[in-house]
Amino acid sequence: MTNKEKTVLITKNGIRHDGRKKTDLREIRFEVGILDRADGSAIIYWGKNKILAAVYGPRELHPKHMALPDRALIRCEYRMATFSVTERKSPAPKRREKEISKILAEAIEPAVFDYLYPRSVIDVFIEVLQADGGSRCASITAAALALADAGIPMKDLVVGCAAGNLNGEVVIDLDDVEDKEGQGDLPIAVLPLSGEVVLLQSDGVFNPEQYKEALDLLMDACQTIYKLQREAITNKYAKITEEIIEPVEVEPEPTEAKVEKKKGEKTEEKKETEEKTPKKKASAKKAKSEQSEESEKKKKTSKKKEKKTPPKKDEEAKE
Amino acid sequence: MTIFIENRSMVTPGEIIAEGNYNVGQNVYRKDKRIISQVIGLVSIKDDYINVVSLKGKYIPRVGDTVIGKVTDVSLNTWTVDIASPYPGILRPATSLDRRFDPVKDHTRKFFDIGDVISAKVFSFDRTRDPVLTLRDNNRSGSTTFLGKLIGGRVIEISPSKIPRLIGRRGSMISTIKQYTNCRMIVGQNGRVWFKGNSFEEEYLVLQAIEKIDREAHTTGLTDRVKEFLEDARKKMGKPTAKGEQPKK
Numbered sequence: 034m035t036n037k038e039k040t041v042l043i044t045k046n047g048i049r050h051d052g053r054k055k056t057d058l059r060e061i062r063f064e065v066g067i068l069d070r071a072d073g074s075a076i077i078y079w080g081k082n083k084i085l086a087a088v089y090g091p092r093e094l095h096p097k098h099m100a101l102p103d104r105a106l107i108r109c110e111y112r113m114a115t116f117s118v119t120e121r122k123s124p125a126p127k128r129r130e131k132e133i134s135k136i137l138a139e140a141i142e143p144a145v146f147d148y149l150y151p152r153s154v155i156d157v158f159i160e161v162l163q164a165d166g167g168s169r170c171a172s173i174t175a176a177a178l179a180l181a182d183a184g185i186p187m188k189d190l191v192v193g194c195a196a197g198n199l200n201g202e203v204v205i206d207l208d209d210v211e212d213k214e215g216q217g218d219l220p221i222a223v224l225p226l227s228g229e230v231v232l233l234q235s236d237g238v239f240n241p242e243q244y245k246e247a248l249d250l251l252m253d254a255c256q257t258i259y260k261l262q263r264e265a266i267t268n269k270y271a272k273i274t275e276e277i278i279e280p281v282e283v284e285p286e287p288t289e290a291k292v293e294k295k296k297g298e299k300t301e302e303k304k305e306t307e308e309k310t311p312k313k314k315a316s317a318k319k320a321k322s323e324q325s326e327e328s329e330k331k332k333k334t335s336k337k338k339e340k341k342t343p344p345k346k347d348e349e350a351k352e
Numbered sequence: 353m354t355i356f357i358e359n360r361s362m363v364t365p366g367e368i369i370a371e372g373n374y375n376v377g378q379n380v381y382r383k384d385k386r387i388i389s390q391v392i393g394l395v396s397i398k399d400d401y402i403n404v405v406s407l408k409g410k411y412i413p414r415v416g417d418t419v420i421g422k423v424t425d426v427s428l429n430t431w432t433v434d435i436a437s438p439y440p441g442i443l444r445p446a447t448s449l450d451r452r453f454d455p456v457k458d459h460t461r462k463f464f465d466i467g468d469v470i471s472a473k474v475f476s477f478d479r480t481r482d483p484v485l486t487l488r489d490n491n492r493s494g495s496t497t498f499l500g501k502l503i504g505g506r507v508i509e510i511s512p513s514k515i516p517r518l519i520g521r522r523g524s525m526i527s528t529i530k531q532y533t534n535c536r537m538i539v540g541q542n543g544r545v546w547f548k549g550n551s552f553e554e555e556y557l558v559l560q561a562i563e564k565i566d567r568e569a570h571t572t573g574l575t576d577r578v579k580e581f582l583e584d585a586r587k588k589m590g591k592p593t594a595k596g597e598q599p600k601k
Contacts, residue, residue, distance in 0.1 A: 225366070
């Protein structure tokens, strides 16, 4: 207990217990499409948080009586792994997890064009592998990426972030210590394009000025996170493109080398056969010459292809 | 009337593509005067229509599509078919068999059983009812795909939005694969592809080619790259391109 009393949440200079300033976010990193069997997936590393989101669907809904006649049902399950917190957490879903599952589903719903898939269900599973405060905001941010990765039509991505009240100072992005010992916690989720608020919870004490300040700071923070979120998506596809483009430029050399190697091997074999059967000499020589011709042709064709590719790109663009 | 995003470049949900009196195409929505993307995909602007070609997503049935399905349930007078979509396909004997079907005397299981893979056409579908499939082809243009039970071969599932890429312009991609591998192929619009070849190696080649297309669908010059890949693979197999040069049968 003595330790806890000693932790200084915020100094007079505005430095927080982990060295951040008032409006500093923790480091945020995303990976998209990391699960093979899910329709869409994402993982978010937000400070010490590690949260996995998986999306399945739209798919057939069972039991059928839950189906909505005019739109898709959005189900969300938030679960914390037993090892996600310092004290082992019981795996049974508690009130807190049920609450977060519900508010996540409700925060996602306004972003998704659910009327495109009537009578079906979109399942979102969120698995907290490591928790360090602000996990509901991180979950929402990851879930939005997973939904986008699943190819589900959305108005916009959803971004979550929390603000807090530390001894009267409004700060952004609370971690676990600040969440527990601070005077207030204000998680929010927005659609960054329109600024619509899809989730707003508020815990503890804020006076009207602090509340306004917190909302203003959060909107800016959400825009920053939104950029990272978008980058994560484009990076996934850019990686594949890079993988392809580089080999095309580099490949001709290694393949030719391989062909030469093969030639070498074959010729060695042929030499052996020549020694054994001198009659076949002539035919072997022919084969050699043919091979070399072929390889030359290959080289030519490969060069031609290189030349050909740019105009074809244009053709495809016309499509 | 300004376009912010270049044609054929990548967008994410919520990205503003254009502003002004453009027509709303696929996978975009209009808010005020801005045209905004709904999905991750590639922008395609045709005339005044702004579309986004999605890179992923589930199959939504369309009347007339050829689909490849798997029978999941059999009842006295219906087969329920999984067509890789949020909605199960329904197949009835009246629109699928060549002869009269008497539910009292005949057994549906004798024709299709659970686990059978079939190719079928979507006969009807709307938001309120599950898609009804048929095995009758009323296509009079002449080109017919086989409809019915698929025996042997393999089925691979890719994202249905990549099927146009797999087929290629006027079937260029698919005919390339067929030429180089001598496989029979049926492409379902629902993202499933059935193929059967003479040997394991050739079938494996088809599989690799399809996976390559699925992975690299958002890039340009794909047909050439697939052709190159198939050529190389045939060389490695010791069966050089001779068969590939022949015109298709």
